[in-house]
Amino acid sequence: MTEGLQARFGKRVRDTPIAEQAIVGMAVGAAIQGLRPVAEIMFADFAGVCFDQIVNSAAKYRFTSGGQTSVPLTICMANGSGAGFGPQHSQMGENWFLNIPGLKIVTPGTVEDHYGLLRSSIRDDNPVLFFTHKNLFALKGRVPAEPSDEALIVLGQASVVTVGSAVTVVANQQMRHRAVEAAQLLTEEGIDIEVIDPRTLVPFDMDTVITSLSKTSRLLVVQEGPPDGGWGATLVSRVASQHFELLDAPPTLLASDNISVPFAASMELASIPDAARIATAVRQLVAY
Amino acid sequence: MTDEPDRDTELLLDLLQRMREIRLFEDTVKEWFSSGLVRGSTHLGQGQEAVSVGVTAALQHGDTTTCTYRGHATVLAQGAPLDKSFGEILGKAEGLCGGKGGSMHLTDFSVGALGSFAIVGAHLPISAGAAWAAQLLGTRAVSVSFFGDGAANIGTFHETLNMASVWSLPVVFIIENNLYGEYSPIAVTTANTVLIDRAPGYAMPGVRVDGNDLMAIREVAMTAVERARGGEGPTLIEAMTYRQSGHSRADPATYRPEGELDAWLARDPILLLEQRLAEGGVSETRLADVARAAAENVRSAADRALSWPEPDPTSRFDDMWVNA
Ligand SMILES: Cc1ncc(C[n+]2csc(CCOP(=O)(O)OP(=O)(O)O)c2C)c(N)n1
Ligand SMILES: [Mg+2]
Numbered sequence: 001m002t003e004g005l006q007a008r009f010g011k012r013v014r015d016t017p018i019a020e021q022a023i024v025g026m027a028v029g030a031a032i033q034g035l036r037p038v039a040e041i042m043f044a045d046f047a048g049v050c051f052d053q054i055v056n057s058a059a060k061y062r063f064t065s066g067g068q069t070s071v072p073l074t075i076c077m078a079n080g081s082g083a084g085f086g087p088q089h090s091q092m093g094e095n096w097f098l099n100i101p102g103l104k105i106v107t108p109g110t111v112e113d114h115y116g117l118l119r120s121s122i123r124d125d126n127p128v129l130f131f132t133h134k135n136l137f138a139l140k141g142r143v144p145a146e147p148s149d150e151a152l153i154v155l156g157q158a159s160v161v162t163v164g165s166a167v168t169v170v171a172n173q174q175m176r177h178r179a180v181e182a183a184q185l186l187t188e189e190g191i192d193i194e195v196i197d198p199r200t201l202v203p204f205d206m207d208t209v210i211t212s213l214s215k216t217s218r219l220l221v222v223q224e225g226p227p228d229g230g231w232g233a234t235l236v237s238r239v240a241s242q243h244f245e246l247l248d249a250p251p252t253l254l255a256s257d258n259i260s261v262p263f264a265a266s267m268e269l270a271s272i273p274d275a276a277r278i279a280t281a282v283r284q285l286v287a288y
Numbered sequence: 289m290t291d292e293p294d295r296d297t298e299l300l301l302d303l304l305q306r307m308r309e310i311r312l313f314e315d316t317v318k319e320w321f322s323s324g325l326v327r328g329s330t331h332l333g334q335g336q337e338a339v340s341v342g343v344t345a346a347l348q349h350g351d352t353t354t355c356t357y358r359g360h361a362t363v364l365a366q367g368a369p370l371d372k373s374f375g376e377i378l379g380k381a382e383g384l385c386g387g388k389g390g391s392m393h394l395t396d397f398s399v400g401a402l403g404s405f406a407i408v409g410a411h412l413p414i415s416a417g418a419a420w421a422a423q424l425l426g427t428r429a430v431s432v433s434f435f436g437d438g439a440a441n442i443g444t445f446h447e448t449l450n451m452a453s454v455w456s457l458p459v460v461f462i463i464e465n466n467l468y469g470e471y472s473p474i475a476v477t478t479a480n481t482v483l484i485d486r487a488p489g490y491a492m493p494g495v496r497v498d499g500n501d502l503m504a505i506r507e508v509a510m511t512a513v514e515r516a517r518g519g520e521g522p523t524l525i526e527a528m529t530y531r532q533s534g535h536s537r538a539d540p541a542t543y544r545p546e547g548e549l550d551a552w553l554a555r556d557p558i559l560l561l562e563q564r565l566a567e568g569g570v571s572e573t574r575l576a577d578v579a580r581a582a583a584e585n586v587r588s589a590a591d592r593a594l595s596w597p598e599p600d601p602t603s604r605f606d607d608m609w610v611n612a
Contacts, residue, residue, distance in 0.1 A: 029415060032414075034421055037417075053413065064389045068397040102608060
């Protein structure tokens with residue numbers, strides 16, 4: 001992830017001890033004193049080690065001081081399951097932070113989004129948690145050869161990945177790609193789904209979802225990670241309570257199993273939504 | 289004996305006045321808390337004033353501090369106004385943080401007080417990060433982090449001292465060893481109660497000093513600050529002191545052995561400095577003037593803060609985001 005940075009940027013890029021509380025805490029301290037740090041803490045699972053600095057220091061500094069300062073900090077971590085890393089190196093970290101106001105949460109699913117959102121995250125004056133999905137490392141895409149503002153992507157803008165009128169499917173990172181696979185399966189059956197990748201969870205682009213729902217009247221949210229207390233459940237509940245009149249079927253969440261992520265491929269792959277399960281959920285919504 | 293003290297004496301009289309103001313500030317907060325004017329909790333530092341006042345006297349404009357929930361003294365010693373500090377503790381709109389932080393979060397960036405932290409140990413890396421920014425930007429600013437003896441047992445202490453040392457950061461770590469963490473005496477929670485013994489483990493100097501002796505602590509701090517500013521890296525200072533009040537709220541501190549408080553009261557830092565000044569020829573009248581000026585400043589600041597309005601409830605949505 002960080003190869004070549006030190007050669008290019010010199011003393012602005014530092015090797016650290018394995019000390020996540022100090023890494024994030026020091027990045028907060030530097031951020032309030034004129035720097036714009038990017039802290040790399042490797043696997044998202046390690047966020048547990050520096051949870052306090054993220055939720056109590058970074059997220060609350062501006063508020064607690066009554067607006068005397070801001071924390072322009074980006075924390076990068078690798079997210080997700082499906083690559084055989086076992087229970088402590090495979091979690092989706094974003095939902096742990098979803099109910100901490102003060103943190104922006106970014107979850108790119110393509111190379112272009114990764115580039116554009118990372119640069120916007122670094123420019124943002126708020127603390128940003130930037131999750132890269134480790135099972136998407138091999139993706140190919142186009143990024144500008146020279147730094148370019150044209151490739152920037154505004155935080156809080158979803159992308160409509162496939163256009164359709166049968167069901168709105170909201171999915172990010174790995175699930176976005178599986179939803180597109182499901183869209184291909186379903187096209188053969190004459191069902192066209194609209195896949196929306198929110199790209200950032202905070203802020204969340206509700207408008208794009210609602211616009212799509214006015215057309216489809218059916219919502220499926222696909223979330224990698226356990227079902228409870230996450231952005232998927234939040235989206236379902238918000239749509240059900242605020243946009244009930246748009247719906248012709250129960251808004252549905254398809255999530256990973258409610259278990260730790262197992263190591264063996266047979267168990268791990270079975271625990272995460274795949275294209276077939278997404279397609280089944282879509283068919284149920286269409287038939288409702 | 290002359291009534292025209294030299295410049296050093298003038299400085300000490302200034303510092304004495306600051307200590308007296310902080311003492312009266314804390315006494316006022318205690319009174320307000322008992323009468324229900326202050327919500328939640330308060331952690332007072334009567335008896336520990338010399339540490340903050342002595343260390344900040346060694347700092348320059350641009351240097352920064354962080355401290356704990358027991359941090360009123362540090363923030364005031366840095367130069368935060370008495371009235372706005374009172375105002376924050378009372379939850380007033382004109383408080384330092386607009387009423388969002390309260391007693392445990394006094395913060396005044398305009399004087400370099402980067403904040404008071406309610407999570408034990410959380411601010412050590414923040415001071416180190418501020419020091420890293422100073423190092424990278426070449427500002428020559430020094431960061432100082434004040435924390436308790438209990439904080440020397442939490443992970444951030446070890447992580448930060450190591451990283452600050454290996455990066456040679458311009459930061460000074462001040463342990464205010466008041467012999468207790470909440471209701472536990474240090475020996476019950478800490479395997480080696482000589483906390484500077486940890487300094488060699490992080491390849492930095494460690495200095496233990498009488499934290500009730502303003503002149504001693506200022507001198508030790510000056511050496512450490514100079515070392516930090518000169519690029520030689522961090523120092524760990526252990527200031528031996530005592531909190532004369534309980535841990536927080538209405539804690540009567542009955543867990544303290546008979547006679548302990550009295551012994552420390554006899555070594556009250558304000559008393560010690562006044563004795564020193566008197567021995568050096570400062571008249572009783574002059575010392576009484578300092579005490580009177582401090583009392584007047586604190587009383588008028590308290591009156592102003594009490595007269596301020598509560599924050600408009602809609603202001604609770606402010607300051608959550610930059611460019612929301
Ligand atoms: C991480 C964390 N654990 C526990 C507490 C509760 N707590 C508040 S103050 C305190 C004692 C700290 O003792 P010490 O570091 O010696 O500082 P002192 O209060 O004596 O100034 C504790 C345990 C806390 N605020 N943060
Ligand atoms: Mg203590």
